[in-house]
Amino acid sequence: MPILVFIExxxxxxxxxxxxxxxxxxxxxxxxxxxxxxxxxxVCCAASDPGxxxxxxxxxxxxxxxxxxxxxxxxxxxxxxxIVAAVEQVKPAALLFPASAMGRDLAPRVAARLGVGLxxxxxxxxxEGGRLIATRPVFAGKAxxxxxxxxxPAVASLRPKVFAPVSGGNGGPAKVTPLAFAAPEALKxxxxxxxxxxxxxxxxTEAEIIVSGGRGLQGPEHFDIVESLAAAxxxxxxxxxxxxxxxxxxxxxxxxxxxxxxSPKLYVAVAISGAIQHLAGMSSSRCIxxxxxxxxxxxxxxxxxxxxxxxFEVVPALTEAVRALNAQx
Amino acid sequence: MLQVVCIKQVADTETRVRVAADxxxxxxxxVTWIMNPYDEFALEQALRIREAAGAGEVVxxxxxxxxxxxxxRNALAMGADRAIHLKTDAVQPDPLxxxxxxxxxxxxxxxxIVWCGKQAVDDDAAQVxxxxxxxLDLPCVTVVAAIELQGGTAVVEREIEGGRExxxxxxxxxxxxxxGLNEPRYASLKGIMAAKKKPIAxxxxxxxxxxxxxxxxxxxxxxxxxxxxxxxxxAVPELVRLLRHEAKVI
Ligand SMILES: Cc1cc2nc3c(=O)[nH]c(=O)nc-3n(C[C@H](O)[C@H](O)[C@H](O)COP(=O)(O)OP(=O)(O)OC[C@H]3O[C@@H](n4cnc5c(N)ncnc54)[C@H](O)[C@@H]3O)c2cc1C
Ligand SMILES: Nc1ncnc2c1ncn2[C@@H]1O[C@H](COP(=O)(O)O)[C@@H](O)[C@H]1O
Numbered sequence: 001m002p003i004l005v006f007i008e009x010x011x012x013x014x015x016x017x018x019x020x021x022x023x024x025x026x027x028x029x030x031x032x033x034x035x036x037x038x039x040x041x042x043v044c045c046a047a048s049d050p051g052x053x054x055x056x057x058x059x060x061x062x063x064x065x066x067x068x069x070x071x072x073x074x075x076x077x078x079x080x081x082x083i084v085a086a087v088e089q090v091k092p093a094a095l096l097f098p099a100s101a102m103g104r105d106l107a108p109r110v111a112a113r114l115g116v117g118l119x120x121x122x123x124x125x126x127x128e129g130g131r132l133i134a135t136r137p138v139f140a141g142k143a144x145x146x147x148x149x150x151x152x153p154a155v156a157s158l159r160p161k162v163f164a165p166v167s168g169g170n171g172g173p174a175k176v177t178p179l180a181f182a183a184p185e186a187l188k189x190x191x192x193x194x195x196x197x198x199x200x201x202x203x204x205t206e207a208e209i210i211v212s213g214g215r216g217l218q219g220p221e222h223f224d225i226v227e228s229l230a231a232a233x234x235x236x237x238x239x240x241x242x243x244x245x246x247x248x249x250x251x252x253x254x255x256x257x258x259x260x261x262x263s264p265k266l267y268v269a270v271a272i273s274g275a276i277q278h279l280a281g282m283s284s285s286r287c288i289x290x291x292x293x294x295x296x297x298x299x300x301x302x303x304x305x306x307x308x309x310x311x312f313e314v315v316p317a318l319t320e321a322v323r324a325l326n327a328q329x
Numbered sequence: 330m331l332q333v334v335c336i337k338q339v340a341d342t343e344t345r346v347r348v349a350a351d352x353x354x355x356x357x358x359x360v361t362w363i364m365n366p367y368d369e370f371a372l373e374q375a376l377r378i379r380e381a382a383g384a385g386e387v388v389x390x391x392x393x394x395x396x397x398x399x400x401x402r403n404a405l406a407m408g409a410d411r412a413i414h415l416k417t418d419a420v421q422p423d424p425l426x427x428x429x430x431x432x433x434x435x436x437x438x439x440x441x442i443v444w445c446g447k448q449a450v451d452d453d454a455a456q457v458x459x460x461x462x463x464x465l466d467l468p469c470v471t472v473v474a475a476i477e478l479q480g481g482t483a484v485v486e487r488e489i490e491g492g493r494e495x496x497x498x499x500x501x502x503x504x505x506x507x508x509g510l511n512e513p514r515y516a517s518l519k520g521i522m523a524a525k526k527k528p529i530a531x532x533x534x535x536x537x538x539x540x541x542x543x544x545x546x547x548x549x550x551x552x553x554x555x556x557x558x559x560x561x562x563x564a565v566p567e568l569v570r571l572l573r574h575e576a577k578v579i
Contacts, residue, residue, distance in 0.1 A: 074494070076459075076469070101489040105471045108424070108456040112463035117425055117540030120454050133544060138452050139355070142346040145452075146544040188468035189498040192484070196492045203490035209578070233579065251474060251509035252488055257342055257450060258366055258508045266578040277342050283552065287576040289568065295557070302552055305571055309561035317562035321569045322579065 001093035003029050004086060004153070007044035007055065007063060008102050010074075014050050016206065017098035018042075019058045019165035021158050024125060025096055026059035026166050031127040038093065043086040043179065045079045047072040052176045059169035064089070064179040073191035074102050077184045080109045085181035087114060092153045094132055099157035100205070107157045116151040121159050121261075123284070132156075140257040140280030160205050161263045162284075197252055202236050204255065209266045212238035212255055212282075216271025216292065216311060220248035225315040226270055232322040238262070238282075240272045256281035271311045274299025291315060330385035332375040333435050334409065334444040335461070337365040338393055338400040339451040346548065353543040354420050355451070364400045367446025369513040371506035374476065375444050376408045376514075386410045388438060392417060392430055392534050405524035406516035412527070415534035422534075423541040424452070428460035430534040436465060442483075443503040447472050455505075462503035470496050471505040 003025045007018045025040045042063035044052055052063040066082035068075075083106075087095060095110070097103035099121040111118035119134035123144075126133050132154045138145045149155075204210060211233065213226040223237070230237045239249040241256055255262055257277040267285035272278060274290070274297055282288070283302050290303035291314050300306045307314050340346075340360045347356040364372075372389065379385040389404040391397055392415040401412040415430050422430075435443060443465070445458035455471070462469030474493070475486040481500055486493045488507065498504075516524070558564045558571065572579045 074489075080463070101472065101487075104455050105459060108459040109463045109469070111456070111540075112425065112428060112460035115425070115540075117423055118454075118456055119541065120456055136453075137549070138546070139340070139344070139346050140342070140450060140453065141549065142344075143348070143355075143546055144549050145546050148542040148544055150538070150540055150542055189470060189496055189502070192495045192497050194489070194492050194494050195486075201491065206490060251507075252493075254508070266572070266576075280342075287572070287578045288552075288555070289572070290555075300555065300557065303555040304553075304576065305568055306555060306557045307559060307561070307564045307568060308557055309564070313562045314565065317565045318568065321565050325569060325573065325579070 002038040002041050002090050004090050004092035004095045005040060005042045005060070006083060006095070006097045006103065006106070007042040007052065008098055008100060009044060009046050009050040012046070012048070012050050014052070014055065015100070017100050017160045020160065020163040021096050021098045022055065022059040023165040024158055024163040026169060028094065028125060028127060041090050041092070042174065043083055045071045045082050049176060053173035056170040056172050056174035057167065059166050060174040061170055062175040062177060064177050066179040066181050068183050070187060070190070073194070075187060075190065076106055076109055077187060077189070079106055080113055081184065082179060082181040083110045084113050086179055087153060095153045095155045097157040099159045103157045107155060111155045114153070114155070116153060116155055117149050118155040118157070119147050120157050122156050123159050123162050125156060140277070141261070141283055142280065159263065197250065204236050204238050204253070204260045204262050207236035207262070207264050209233045209235035210238045210262055210264045211235045211268040211270065212240065212272060213243060213270045214240040214272030215242040215246070223248065225312065225319070229268070229315055229319045229322070232319050232326065240278050269299050269303070270315055272299055273297050274302065330382060330441045331438055332378065332385065332387050332442045332444060333438055333440045334368065334372045334375050334387060334389045334404070335431055335457065336368045336372065336389050336391045336400060336404055337446070337449045338362050338391065338397050339365045339449055342366070342450060348546050348548070353546050355546070362396060362400065364403055365446050365449045367448060367506055367508065370508060370510045371444035371446050372404055372407060372409065373511045373513040374506060375442070377511065378442070378478065388413065390415065390431060390434055392422070392427055394418065398529065401529055402524050403516060405527040406520040407514060408520060410527065412529040414529055414531045416531055417534040417536060419536060421543060422536050423539050424454045424456035424460055425540040426536040427457050428464055429537050431457065431461045432464035433535045434532065435461070441501050443467065445503065445505045447505050447507045458503055458505035465503070467501055467503045468498050469503040469505070470498050472507045473504045474507045474509045476504070476510070
């Protein structure tokens with residue numbers, strides 16, 4: 001049976017998370033059993049074709065394109081109708097979404113419309129005994145739940161930065177086919193505008209490297225040392241809740257249980273104690289560095305590498321060293 | 330104007346997770362139960378809207394077992410007018426089941442706004458809100474961090490990657506609250522006293538068949554213990570060497 005993948009585009013460009021989701025679909029399709037052994041088909045909602053044929057390279061055999069003028073911005077009612085139409089046409093074993101802001105909003109609506117279960121924000125998928133099993137962090141990463149599905153299709157959303165895209169996938173361009181669906185007449189919710197908050201910067205959930213600052217920095221004016229280190233590393237700046245609640249940084253910067261969950265390859269925690277709710281959001285990072293003046297701070301228990309010391313001394317020195325390294329390359 | 334706030338009772342965020350004997354669910358012994366933090370933002374906003382309008386009713390709805398009463402009383406003490414307890418013995422109904430039961434209970438109330446939290450901090454599903462909206466045929470905006478009511482519409486802001494979407498939504502609608510929407514109040518002594526007299530209606534939760542089948546719950550593999558590279562700025566060269574040549578991340 002086929003696997004259907006929602007291809008997320010914004011402002012006319014396919015987003016990187018879609019290629020990650022396609023990558024996992026391609027691996028699943030190669031697995032034996034009901035859930036596997038079918039073609040990978042994409043479904044994309046857009047105002048016009050965002051270059052879908054190129055997705056052949058990353059694993060899609062075909063992409064169904066639902067076009068509508070209102071699709072210039074994300075619009076859940078029409079998107080849901082289009083995806084449900086694609087499910088009826090393709091009859092997939094599984095339907096996969098990226099667990100991005102859009103995917104987390106859209107997937108539950110589609111699942112509810114189809115009357116099937118959704119495993120959200122998965123970090124692994126596997127076909128076992130012919131059925132799909134999804135692994136997902138619960139209790140903010142303190143435990144992992146594995147779930148199976150009672151209906152078809154199995155719907156899952158996949159955590160960004162966890163799944164790798166494939167290359168050379170189909171050996172050719174994907175076939176792009178227009179999708180017929182009943183567009184909604186009047187929209188009850190519509191995007192008026194998108195305000196860029198981190199213009200030109202990579203979002204925390206998609207960043208390869210993150211440098212986060214905590215209350216130990218004593219004031220918003222001292223975040224310049226974090227900003228400089230982030231600039232040298234090509235990183236995005238994050239923050240603890242204490243810092244956000246104090247108004248030093250915007251809410252969008254918060255990492256943790258009531259903030260963003262991130263999985264970068266490198267996470268640098270500066271003057272952050274490592275409260276359980278902070279660890280919840282970042283402990284799946286590949287490599288964690290902690291800089292804290294308190295040798296007993298809990299952050300050192302999860303850090304791969306720690307430096308015990310004053311951030312105001314260590315961070316500028318680290319920035320200099322990274323710059324020197326960059327200069328050699 | 331009637332507003333409904335969906336509230337889930339969850340394990341405190343400090344909870345040390347232990348797996349129950351069934352190997353699939355949380356061992357509830359010794360767990361402190363709290364109102365899901367995101368639902369506090371939802372409830373607070375509903376109360377503010379009622380207060381600003383000077384009229385209206387805020388009804389809290391929660392699905393779960395008998396122990397839920399304390400969380401409902403807390404919601405009433407914060408200022409909700411009445412509560413509905415959808416009773417079930419199911420330990421871990423899946424989001425589709427919960428949405429089905431909530432939608433059935435909410436539909437006859439004909440609310441102006443249905444509030445949910447962005448996600449429950451136990452299952453981290455972030456599904457029940459939009460699923461309930463789909464079943465009620467209501468427009469829905471998730472991850473709401475700001476709201477302004479303008480007659481029959483709400484203008485809300487939601488966080489997306491690298492920005493905020495400003496969404497105009499026609500009421501009635503379902504809105505899922507994010508942190509940052511407001512600063513939730515604490516229940517006052519007067520509120521706590523008043524809550525004792527407020528009604529909690531009980532009804533059986535109409536869950537229907539499960540859509541997900543729990544296979545297992547397990548603790549993640551512990552991270553290998555890290556090491557302290559050194560003290561102060563003197564440790565920087567060694568840290569950079571490790572990041573470059575051992576971890577290969579820079
Ligand atoms: C329901 C709930 C949800 C929550 N959600 C989140 C969440 O999503 N994210 C989150 O982060 N927190 C969250 N918290 C809050 C969390 O419990 C902590 O209070 C918070 O993470 C602490 O932030 P911090 O580490 O910056 O500050 P602190 O705990 O005050 O730590 C400051 C650290 O800086 C160090 N320090 C001080 N000066 C220096 C210096 N000059 N150089 C180096 N180090 C120095 C200190 O040794 C200390 O370790 C939540 C709490 C609750 C109850
Ligand atoms: N058992 C429940 N009773 C009432 N509301 C719930 C329940 N479960 C989830 N919700 C609502 O749905 C939101 C999202 O929950 P979830 O989809 O489980 O992450 C919560 O913040 C609540 O507002």
